[in-house]
Amino acid sequence: DTEVTQTPKHLVMGMTNKKSLKCEQHMGHRAMYWYKQKAKKPPELMFVYSYEKLSINESVPSRFSPECPNSSLLNLHLHALQPEDSALYLCASSQFGGPTEAFFGQGTRLTVV
Amino acid sequence: LAKTTQPISMDSYEGQEVNITCSHNNIATNDYITWYQQFPSQGPRFIIQGYKTKVTNEVASLFIPADRKSSTLSLPRVSLSDTAVYYCLVGAAWGAGSYQLTFGKGTKLSVIP
Numbered sequence: 216d217t218e219v220t221q222t223p224k225h226l227v228m229g230m231t232n233k234k235s236l237k238c239e240q241h242m243g244h245r246a247m248y249w250y251k252q253k254a255k256k257p258p259e260l261m262f263v264y265s266y267e268k269l270s271i272n273e274s275v276p277s278r279f280s281p282e283c284p285n286s287s288l289l290n291l292h293l294h295a296l297q298p299e300d301s302a303l304y305l306c307a308s309s310q311f312g313g314p315t316e317a318f319f320g321q322g323t324r325l326t327v328v
Numbered sequence: 329l330a331k332t333t334q335p336i337s338m339d340s341y342e343g344q345e346v347n348i349t350c351s352h353n354n355i356a357t358n359d360y361i362t363w364y365q366q367f368p369s370q371g372p373r374f375i376i377q378g379y380k381t382k383v384t385n386e387v388a389s390l391f392i393p394a395d396r397k398s399s400t401l402s403l404p405r406v407s408l409s410d411t412a413v414y415y416c417l418v419g420a421a422w423g424a425g426s427y428q429l430t431f432g433k434g435t436k437l438s439v440i441p
Contacts, residue, residue, distance in 0.1 A: 219371070257415055257431030258372065305371045315362045315419045315429065319371030 218242075219320035221306050227326045230296060236323045238289040238306030247289040248317060249281060250305040258305055264289060296327045332432035334416050339438045346403045348435050350416030353397050358420040361392060361399045366413045366434075375414075376401070403437075411439045 219240045228234045238247065246265045250258040263270040264283040278300075280292040289306055303324055307317040334350040352361070360379050364372035376383055378390040378399070389402040403410060413436050419429035 257434055260429050307371070315360050315417055316374060316377050318374065322371050
């Protein structure tokens with residue numbers, strides 16, 4: 216199984232809502248990542264988990280809160296988002312190659328209204 | 329951070345070889361060069377990674393000159409299904425203690441019948 220599965224595929228949320236994005240991989244990878252991708256732009260790294268420990272990208276607002284329950288699962292909790300946070304949120308995982316050799320999920324298309 | 333520059337778009341006929349070049353003048357000693365392919369509404373897919381000289385796999389070749397200030401992704405005999413955006417990524421591989429990743433802005437390759 217060489218897949219990274221993300222749910223939901225689409226999400227519309229209001230600015231006062233709380234929602235969560237989920238990501239799962241069964242490749243035995245020990246690193247997992249969240250990326251944000253705006254239309255016609257490259258992905259931007261948000262968070263990295265290595266062996267279930269967090270490395271934080273300092274430019275990510277606190278309204279985004281990651282969680283890694285175990286080495287196969289990664290969540291991104293969303294609260295009080297802004298319309299400019301609308302984007303494709305991508306989860307990825309890697310083993311020995313690090314963040315530059317990763318398998319990506321299909322993403323969650325998030326729209327904040 | 330290494331700054332990467334790649335062409336915005338390229339057109340090619342089916343069956344031709346396509347070469348996409350990425351420049352990364354201030355690449356660091358620990359940085360690897362990775363290329364990803366992305367179709368609309370999907371996550372990027374890893375194509376190939378290299379550090380120097382030439383790397384070849386079943387889908388592409390990557391040429392990196394000795395000074396490592398540029399790299400060229402070569403796709404042999406492209407087909408319509410190769411129409412996608414191709415991203416050059418420069419960043420440290422695992423263990424370097426850094427998550428400084430620089431995606432290029434992407435090259436939209438259009439394959440013409």
